[in-house]
Amino acid sequence: MALKTATALVAGILLAGCASRYTPTPLPANFPVAKQAKLQAAGHWGVIVDDIEKRIVAELKKSPPRPVFIAEARDPTPFQRALATQLTTSLVNDGHTVSRSPAGSLRVDLDVQALTFAADRPQYRNHGQLASLGAGIWTTRDTPVKLEVASSGGALDTRDTWNAQFAPGETPKTEVIVTVSVSDQYRYVARNTSAYYVADTDRMLYGIIDPLPQEPQLTRIFKVRGDM
Known part of the structure; x- marks a missing residue:
C-alpha cells in the first residue's frame, strides 16, 4: 500500500512538472454558471421594461425631479418601438412626467444591439x-x-x-444588448445595460434580416476558343 501511494505521489509530481508555467496567450476558461432570460413573447418585453423603469427611477430620485423625454429611433424595429411605448406607459403610471418635447427635459435613449453568434453553441442544462x-x-x-x-x-x-x-430548445444564436441612458446636454444621469437571448425564429423583430438562400445555378456558359 505504501509503495502504491509513493508511486502515485511521484507520478503527480512528474505531471505537475510537465505543466507549463508560461503560455503565449491566456487559457480559455468558462464563466461561473449564470442564467440569461430568453425573450419569446411581447409580454416578456413588458417584463424587462418594468425592470428597466424601476432601475431608472431609482437613479432619478438621486437628483431634483425633472420631466423626461423618450427619444425614439428614426427607423425603429418592432422591439425598439415596443420598448419606447411601454417605457412611457410605465413611467406615466408611476406618476412621472413624460414630456412630448425634449426642451427642458432629460433625454431617455434606448439603444438595442442585436448580435448573431455561432449556431449550435454548447449548453449544460x-x-x-x-x-x-x-x-x-x-x-x-x-x-x-x-x-x-x-x-x-x-x-x-x-x-x-x-x-x-430553463427555456426549451438549443442555445439561441441571437442575443440583444439593451442599453438605456438618461442624460442632459452635460452628463449622464442614469444608465443601465442588460443582455437577453432571443428566439432565432423572431430575428426580424429585432432588426436582423437574414439573406435569402440563393437558387442553384441550372445553366453554365462555356466560351469556345479557336476554330470550329
Missing part, C-alpha cells in the same frame, strides 16, 4: 437539476438545497417546476 434522495425528498446536484414534498405527485410537480425555469 443538467447543471443543478433535482435528484431524488428518497420518497418525497429532492436535492439539487450542485447545491446543498433539499426540498421536501408530501407525496409522489408533489415530487413530480416540484421536479417539473424546477426544470421549467
